Amino acid sequence: MRYLVVDDSPTMRRIVINALKTFGISDIVEAEDGQDGFAKLNSSKFDFVITDWNMPVMTGLELTKAIRTTDSLKHLPILMVTTRGLKEDIVEALKAKVNNYVVKPFTPQVLKEKIDAILKAVQGA
Amino acid sequence: MKEMDISDVLKKAEELRALFILGQRVIPFLEEIFMFVSEIKPLLDEINISIEENLKKMPNASKQLTKVSEATETATTEIMDIVDGLSYKVDIISSNIKKIGSSPTKVANHFRILELIYKAIQDDVDVQDILPEISNTIEELKGDKNPVMPDKNSQDIIEHTEGILQSIKDDSMSIMISLQVQDITSQQIAAVNHLLETIQTKLEKILKKFQSSDINQLVIKAPVIKEKTNVAKMHRNIAFDPDAIDSITSKETRQNDVDDLIKMHLSGENIDEITNNDKIEDETQNEVIDTNNEIPEEINEKVLNIPEDIEQFSQDDIDAIFGK
Numbered sequence: 001m002r003y004l005v006v007d008d009s010p011t012m013r014r015i016v017i018n019a020l021k022t023f024g025i026s027d028i029v030e031a032e033d034g035q036d037g038f039a040k041l042n043s044s045k046f047d048f049v050i051t052d053w054n055m056p057v058m059t060g061l062e063l064t065k066a067i068r069t070t071d072s073l074k075h076l077p078i079l080m081v082t083t084r085g086l087k088e089d090i091v092e093a094l095k096a097k098v099n100n101y102v103v104k105p106f107t108p109q110v111l112k113e114k115i116d117a118i119l120k121a122v123q124g125a
Numbered sequence: 126m127k128e129m130d131i132s133d134v135l136k137k138a139e140e141l142r143a144l145f146i147l148g149q150r151v152i153p154f155l156e157e158i159f160m161f162v163s164e165i166k167p168l169l170d171e172i173n174i175s176i177e178e179n180l181k182k183m184p185n186a187s188k189q190l191t192k193v194s195e196a197t198e199t200a201t202t203e204i205m206d207i208v209d210g211l212s213y214k215v216d217i218i219s220s221n222i223k224k225i226g227s228s229p230t231k232v233a234n235h236f237r238i239l240e241l242i243y244k245a246i247q248d249d250v251d252v253q254d255i256l257p258e259i260s261n262t263i264e265e266l267k268g269d270k271n272p273v274m275p276d277k278n279s280q281d282i283i284e285h286t287e288g289i290l291q292s293i294k295d296d297s298m299s300i301m302i303s304l305q306v307q308d309i310t311s312q313q314i315a316a317v318n319h320l321l322e323t324i325q326t327k328l329e330k331i332l333k334k335f336q337s338s339d340i341n342q343l344v345i346k347a348p349v350i351k352e353k354t355n356v357a358k359m360h361r362n363i364a365f366d367p368d369a370i371d372s373i374t375s376k377e378t379r380q381n382d383v384d385d386l387i388k389m390h391l392s393g394e395n396i397d398e399i400t401n402n403d404k405i406e407d408e409t410q411n412e413v414i415d416t417n418n419e420i421p422e423e424i425n426e427k428v429l430n431i432p433e434d435i436e437q438f439s440q441d442d443i444d445a446i447f448g449k
Contacts, residue, residue, distance in 0.1 A: 009308040011201050015301050018209075022298060054312060083309055085379045085438050087386065094390050101387055101443045103379045105305035108298060110380060110440055 002027045002045065006037035006063065007052040007081075012104075016050060016081065019108040023115075034058025038066050041073055048115070053082035053089070064096040077118045081106065176328050183325045187318050194311045201307040208297045215297070219290045226283040239263050380440015388445030 003020060005028060007013045013030050020028055029046070031037035035058040037051065049067065051060040058066075060080055067073045078098045082089075085103045093101055099118045102110060243259060246252050252259075 007308075009311065011198060011205070011304060012308045014205055015305060018298070018301055083312060085383060087438060090383055090386050090438055090443060094387065101383050103383050103438070103440060103443070104309060105302065106380065106440070107302060 001025070001047040002029065003048045003050065004029050004031060004037060004040060004046045005050050006031040006034060006055070006060065008033050008055040009052070012052065012081075016111070019111050022108055023112050034060060034063035034066070037063055041067065041076070042070075046076065048118075049076050049078045050081055050115075051078065053080060053084050053093075061092060061096055064093070064098055068097050077122050079114055079118060081111070173332070176332055180325065180328050180332065183321055183328075187321045187325075190314050190318050190321075194314045197307050197311065201304050204304060205301060208300050212294055212297050215290050215293050219287060222283055222286055222290070226280070236263070236267060239266075378439040378441075380438075380443065382438030382440075382442025384438075384440045384444020385442030386438050386445060387443040 003025060005013050005016050005020075007016065007030075010032075013032075017028050017030070029040060029044070031040050033055040034051070037049070038058065040046075041049070049063075051063055053060040060082065064078050064080070067076055067078060079100050079102065080093050080098045081102045081104060083104045090101060099121070100114045102114055240263065243256075243263060246259075247256055
């Protein structure tokens with residue numbers, strides 16, 4: 001499975017990628033903002049998207065909406081990983097149809113748990 | 126003179142008299158106003174000077190904050206490089222220990238094979254002459270190699286060492302995870318920078334109104350943000366989140382709350398009414414989207430029972446909505 005990690009912070013991208021590698025996931029591509037991520041999604045096949053929310057140019061929420069309105073991408077599992085933890089934020093993310101939501105700072109166990117839950121739900125559907 | 130003209134004149138005179146009386150009453154107020162304005166003029170001048178001085182300092186303050194973000198990112202990257210290096214070295218040590226642990230066993234196996242072969246051929250008439258030589262050779266080899274059978278104590282030490290190495294790897298991962306604080310703080314610094322920029326713009330406008338001097342002479346040119354540094358881009362439109370820093374200490378409860386909310390959403394409950402803001406309007410959300418990852422759109426009153434004072438959601442809250 002190929003994973004796309006979208007975050008404007010190089011530190012966070014590295015942390016997420018390191019965590020994914022401990023789970024045995026090695027096919028990972030990075031993007032530095034939503035626009036970069038969307039371009040990559042349209043040029044290669046991906047199986048999972050992990051995205052931050054607060055990013056310049058195109059936010060993670062905008063990326064999610066763009067994915068869900070693109071026929072070839074709308075079925076992609078999306079995990080939002082962000083510092084935003086207000087009720088309103090989560091509601092907004094749910095309306096944009098993210099599959100799950102992780103607040104920073106997170107532990108690798110939580111990240112794995114959410115990824116596994118999403119994949120289980122997708123395979124069950 | 127006609128009677129009408131005289132009455133007109135009297136009327137006008139009366140009006141003038143009333144005007145003078147009003148004037149007499151108003152004059153003290155006017156005097157007070159003039160005194161007030163002359164008193165506050167020095168204060169206004171002081172405010173002007175203060176605005177000017179602070180306006181000069183703001184670009185520098187913003188620049189300093191940007192430097193802080195850049196410095197923390199550099200330090201974080203260095204720490205991550207070192208941690209990655211440590212993990213690599215630990216992997217090598219672990220691999221070497223495994224080899225050491227299996228080496229005596231391999232050697233012992235080789236000798237066992239030799240002994241089995243010796244046993245198999247010792248009854249063969251054709252090799253009786255050379256049997257003593259074969260036996261001596263095996264004994265010599267045993268003596269040279271001096272294989273140390275992996276006794277229980279050695280195995281324990283090897284296992285214990287492997288356990289410590291795994292613990293070092295876990296600690297390395299913990300360090301990496303803790304470095305998330307750099308991203309959180311840099312976002313807040315970017316938000317403060319954005320706020321400073323906004324204040325600077327407002328102050329410039331105020332100064333323009335009170336002064337005729339060229340603003341450009343007062344304001345130091347804004348620092349150029351290096352494009353390769355993403356952490357403090359001024360155009361990041363981020364709302365200041367006072368809870369973001371607290372999230373570091375309350376990470377578990379925040380995630381729990383978020384998980385609960387998501388679980389509720391997935392169980393079909395109406396989430397629209399749990400926010401105090403107006404309903405979020407977004408045209409794209411009105412499109413019918415057929416996905417394999419369908420999430421029910423309505424969440425019912427269960428979500429409304431969430432205590433009002435809980436605004437920040439933990440992962441468990443989210444899990445409750447999305448469902449584990």
